[in-house]
Amino acid sequence: DTAVSQTPKYLVTQMGNDKSIKCEQNLGHDTMYWYKQDSKKFLKIMFSYNNKELIINETVPNRFSPKSPDKAHLNLHINSLELGDSAVYFCASSQLLGSRTQYFGPGTRLLVL
Amino acid sequence: QQQVKQSPQSLIVQKGGISIINCAYENTAFDYFPWYQQFPGKGPALLIAIRPDVSEKKEGRFTISFNKSAKQFSLHIMDSQPGDSATYFCAASDTDKLIFGTGTRLQVFP
Numbered sequence: 001d002t003a004v005s006q007t008p009k010y011l012v013t014q015m016g017n018d019k020s021i022k023c024e025q026n027l028g029h030d031t032m033y034w035y036k037q038d039s040k041k042f043l044k045i046m047f048s049y050n051n052k053e054l055i056i057n058e059t060v061p062n063r064f065s066p067k068s069p070d071k072a073h074l075n076l077h078i079n080s081l082e083l084g085d086s087a088v089y090f091c092a093s094s095q096l097l098g099s100r101t102q103y104f105g106p107g108t109r110l111l112v113l
Numbered sequence: 114q115q116q117v118k119q120s121p122q123s124l125i126v127q128k129g130g131i132s133i134i135n136c137a138y139e140n141t142a143f144d145y146f147p148w149y150q151q152f153p154g155k156g157p158a159l160l161i162a163i164r165p166d167v168s169e170k171k172e173g174r175f176t177i178s179f180n181k182s183a184k185q186f187s188l189h190i191m192d193s194q195p196g197d198s199a200t201y202f203c204a205a206s207d208t209d210k211l212i213f214g215t216g217t218r219l220q221v222f223p
Contacts (some may be wrong), residue, residue: 031209041200045210100147106154
């Protein structure tokens with residue numbers, strides 16, 4: 001039983017393209033997150049949503065736009081991809097806003113050529 | 114701005130030894146300190162966490178030691194096993210936003 005799933009697992013694309021990453025959680029959690037892990041493995045939060053409402057928006061370029069169609073899904077759309085966007089993107093979820101325990105998905109490895 | 118500093122960057126331990134990873138934080142408002150374990154190609158998974166009202170928490174071979182006055186906390190892995198080889202991240206939060214350390218790559222050799 002997959003708790004937090006992401007698609008695709010790997011994404012290789014050209015600079016300038018637009019791409020989306022999808023995340024779904026079947027834990028019944030209210031809060032979902034996107035993290036970016038760079039080549040040095042540093043993990044940094046990008047966004048969080050609670051019940052489809054944006055809560056955290058770190059200083060992320062506005063080429064990145066999260067969308068939450070319902071509380072079980074949080075997708076990440078990236079416009080005009082740049083080389084520096086190459087990273088592993090992790091989705092996570094937690095039970096409630098303010099719950100500290102976060103469950104991470106397996107990651108999406110994005111390579112921009 | 115690195116609010117959570119983690120050391121060492123890498124650690125090599127022999128099977129059966131003790132692995133110790135240290136973290137220091139700056140924000141005194143932090144009130145939740147988890148450790149995450151990440152295997153290659155996988156997402157981070159919560160290992161153990163502590164709140165600042167206790168100085169130590171133990172779960173099996175994993176222990177967190179917490180020093181509130183020094184603003185430091187550490188992970189001790191007793192009887193380290195090759196299966197413990199992974200990257201370990203400390204983190205801290207005062208809300209639902211986790212601030213991660215830079216990670217420690219642990220290798221346990223038989």
